[in-house]
Amino acid sequence: MTSSSTRRVRVVEVEPVADRIKRFRFVDVSGEKLPTFSGGSHVVVTMRAPDGHLWRNPYSLMGSPADASSYQISVCRADDSRGGSDYMHDNVRVGSELDVTNPINLFSIARKARKHLLIAGGIGITPFMSMMHELAAANANFELHYKVRSQTRGAFCNDLVRQYGSRVHTYRSDAGHALPLGTLLRDQPVGTHLYVCGPQAMIDWALESGRAAGWPHENLHSEHFSAPRPGSPFTVKLARSECEIQVGPQQSILEALEQNGIDPPSLCRGGACGQCETRVLARTGALQHNDHYLTEEEKLGGEKIMICVSRTAGNCLTLDL
Amino acid sequence: MNLVFKNETFRDDFTFSNSPAAIRRFPFPFHEDKYMYSVNIEPHVPGPKGSPFEFPIDIDEHYVSEMADRAKVLEQDPKRCQALPHMMTAQWDMLELLMTSMAASYPEHFTLNRDGDRWHWINRPLKIEQKFVFGDASTLPVGPMEFIGRQCQGDFSLQDQRDNQLWMDAGIITTQADWSLDFDVGMNFTEWHGPVPLAHQARVFERALKFLLNLQNGHPVRRLNWTMTINPRLDTSPENFHKWGSDRMTVTPENVGDKVHLRVELQGLWRLPRSNAVLFSIRCYLIKLRELVTVPKWGRRLPRVLQSLPPELIDYKGITRYRDTTLEWLSKYDDGAPTSPGTLPD
Amino acid sequence: MLVSDIKSRPIYPGLEPDLYALSNLIVCDRAGAEAVSDMMRRADARFAERSAILICAEDFDQWKAIDEAIQGFKPAVATTFPSLNDTILELDALLGGAKMGVCVYAAGSEPLIGSVVQTAMRHHIDHRSVRTEHRGSLKRRVQCVHCKALTENVTTNPVKCSGCGLMLLVRDHYSRRFAAFQGVCIDAEVPGEIPEQKAEFL
Numbered sequence: 001m002t003s004s005s006t007r008r009v010r011v012v013e014v015e016p017v018a019d020r021i022k023r024f025r026f027v028d029v030s031g032e033k034l035p036t037f038s039g040g041s042h043v044v045v046t047m048r049a050p051d052g053h054l055w056r057n058p059y060s061l062m063g064s065p066a067d068a069s070s071y072q073i074s075v076c077r078a079d080d081s082r083g084g085s086d087y088m089h090d091n092v093r094v095g096s097e098l099d100v101t102n103p104i105n106l107f108s109i110a111r112k113a114r115k116h117l118l119i120a121g122g123i124g125i126t127p128f129m130s131m132m133h134e135l136a137a138a139n140a141n142f143e144l145h146y147k148v149r150s151q152t153r154g155a156f157c158n159d160l161v162r163q164y165g166s167r168v169h170t171y172r173s174d175a176g177h178a179l180p181l182g183t184l185l186r187d188q189p190v191g192t193h194l195y196v197c198g199p200q201a202m203i204d205w206a207l208e209s210g211r212a213a214g215w216p217h218e219n220l221h222s223e224h225f226s227a228p229r230p231g232s233p234f235t236v237k238l239a240r241s242e243c244e245i246q247v248g249p250q251q252s253i254l255e256a257l258e259q260n261g262i263d264p265p266s267l268c269r270g271g272a273c274g275q276c277e278t279r280v281l282a283r284t285g286a287l288q289h290n291d292h293y294l295t296e297e298e299k300l301g302g303e304k305i306m307i308c309v310s311r312t313a314g315n316c317l318t319l320d321l
Numbered sequence: 322m323n324l325v326f327k328n329e330t331f332r333d334d335f336t337f338s339n340s341p342a343a344i345r346r347f348p349f350p351f352h353e354d355k356y357m358y359s360v361n362i363e364p365h366v367p368g369p370k371g372s373p374f375e376f377p378i379d380i381d382e383h384y385v386s387e388m389a390d391r392a393k394v395l396e397q398d399p400k401r402c403q404a405l406p407h408m409m410t411a412q413w414d415m416l417e418l419l420m421t422s423m424a425a426s427y428p429e430h431f432t433l434n435r436d437g438d439r440w441h442w443i444n445r446p447l448k449i450e451q452k453f454v455f456g457d458a459s460t461l462p463v464g465p466m467e468f469i470g471r472q473c474q475g476d477f478s479l480q481d482q483r484d485n486q487l488w489m490d491a492g493i494i495t496t497q498a499d500w501s502l503d504f505d506v507g508m509n510f511t512e513w514h515g516p517v518p519l520a521h522q523a524r525v526f527e528r529a530l531k532f533l534l535n536l537q538n539g540h541p542v543r544r545l546n547w548t549m550t551i552n553p554r555l556d557t558s559p560e561n562f563h564k565w566g567s568d569r570m571t572v573t574p575e576n577v578g579d580k581v582h583l584r585v586e587l588q589g590l591w592r593l594p595r596s597n598a599v600l601f602s603i604r605c606y607l608i609k610l611r612e613l614v615t616v617p618k619w620g621r622r623l624p625r626v627l628q629s630l631p632p633e634l635i636d637y638k639g640i641t642r643y644r645d646t647t648l649e650w651l652s653k654y655d656d657g658a659p660t661s662p663g664t665l666p667d
Numbered sequence: 668m669l670v671s672d673i674k675s676r677p678i679y680p681g682l683e684p685d686l687y688a689l690s691n692l693i694v695c696d697r698a699g700a701e702a703v704s705d706m707m708r709r710a711d712a713r714f715a716e717r718s719a720i721l722i723c724a725e726d727f728d729q730w731k732a733i734d735e736a737i738q739g740f741k742p743a744v745a746t747t748f749p750s751l752n753d754t755i756l757e758l759d760a761l762l763g764g765a766k767m768g769v770c771v772y773a774a775g776s777e778p779l780i781g782s783v784v785q786t787a788m789r790h791h792i793d794h795r796s797v798r799t800e801h802r803g804s805l806k807r808r809v810q811c812v813h814c815k816a817l818t819e820n821v822t823t824n825p826v827k828c829s830g831c832g833l834m835l836l837v838r839d840h841y842s843r844r845f846a847a848f849q850g851v852c853i854d855a856e857v858p859g860e861i862p863e864q865k866a867e868f869l
Binding site: 400501503504505506507508511512513515516559560561562563564565566567569570642 | 675815840845852
């Protein structure tokens, strides 16, 4: 874990909000207020199974930033879960205790925008929940366009419409509604920013459509919490700690280290922030860079790796840890 | 803390001076006998008792006089305090941080009572009492940043974080070492550091920026910066350069000890919770050389540091005109003996 | 030259046509018009059909003439204005009703580029979204840090402030907000000790 400290929280409420989606609310075990946060923030939740298996997953904070008495997250049981979301659904109940980081924000409001166009798909609605609290409190001009598969999988639709009225537009796949992105993109005043969160395919579609409609990159924002890309297993040697760790096919190097009680610096767990940059001292095969942080030159140089998402094709990697 | 607030001036007759206690606690920035830029950032955790690092915000014997000088600067030039419209949330974050710090660290001087959003602030040294609603700017006489900035030593700037950069979109800057808030407002981290020589090549700012972009709430950092000033003048702004620039020509072999000052900035950086902005404090400490050399180690080290400076730094820090005279004066305090590592007096 | 060690000194990457833009708003002076022509040549006819070109011709007395080259590309609109001020007023009016999908371009002197970027920023357009290319004169707009007055068409260093009369060192430190370089009193340390004026920004 990075210098971002963790705190112990206790779950006080678990609510099934839609098919495969549960909402969890938790408070600090000491009874102290939690830190207030900015819209779009997330926390990284540490889950420990009785058999010692460890998961660390980021979840967006859904509640109002002005209410620091508790935090709320929503977890969608992933179709291809590596265990974290299953664990949350099957093992976490009222009274359960978890460790969470302080809020981290990698998806914040563009404060100089004239208007905010929010595009959400499925569980991707969660970061927008806290964002809309902040936008509404600031009397900002915003619209939410929310695509869900069906009413039963569409979390929070009714609540959102109740809270934000005509600024909320929902589209149900099962009813054949299409999100009219093309029309939306052509009808916004200059200075509008677009934010998208949802499945990767939806994000790609929204960003490409934005660009194709003449929106500059600066006005297009996205967040996606994805599992690190899997690969073949390999050994990691830690030069300074003088030990060896096995990295499984579904595990990232960071996760394998954490599973073995080693806590290198990390933050976003998605290859974007640079915090987990590590020096490669030796390798037997090519590095597979899955990050968005290193420059092309650095990637080709083969001396640095972002351990939260990247791997090697070879069978052994020596790191300066 | 037994603080006795002095009544002194930082302009005109320049009556400023440091008490012996203030001299001992001065944040001397040189840990070795030479100086070069580095990303010398360290966690802003509580330092030794009585030091400027003990508390998140340091209030010292010069507090009342410094705030009076700030008020004069702002009266003369209101543009030293500016906030772009989208920075209001950051202003409130800053007010919260400063008020809670000052009240917790100096309860004998500052009190903050909070009942939900209804706050009650008492500043005894400045005789200010204010009831207001946190988040409602209409309940304060001026903007939140200005309100608390006028009651806290040090300059403050607020950085909006977006697009992998920090943008200086607000600030209250009256004790700066020669840069203009009015000109620099709206610039990003790389741009406002533009004029600093050599550091860019050393990638100092690139690395510092990457670090600061990942700064987390609850984990502030600090570093020291330094320059030199003639007379204990706090307002060495470019706006007034045509008024104070000629001070540099008034240094004589006899008056070095009283005129030439080491000026150290204790810089703090905090991540702010509601706005996700970064608060940057620049807390200025002045010491005349006559006071500085009462610490023998500092008297030896300072001339060695000044000798080691590359010409670009001498020029950028404005030392050129009086460097030789100053080194001549300091030479009697450097007997060539070795100095211990670290910044503290022996 | 336009290269400086100082990191706040803007760099103008050159005009590239945004083929995705739904409409193009192009502002240039006489020198910049050549850059615009170069860009149009790299784009297709449909790009020109979606383009409005505003030409600032304050340097020329026959200001009504629009370059034949520009006409040749058959832009949707091409208008000439006798001063930078007039050009910017028109740009401001057009941006007032503009929708996302518009791309703004500026080519010519730095003061022209700076004014276009300033105007775009007033309409919440990110400065990096404006495509820019410097052509022609190196003349600068300078803001006096002392009295805040702007002095236009600065070609010498130092320069006399049009507001307070101080002789100003023209620095490479640049503000987008003022679309100007910083001018600082050059003889603050020793009043009267002023270096020879050089024609640096012709």
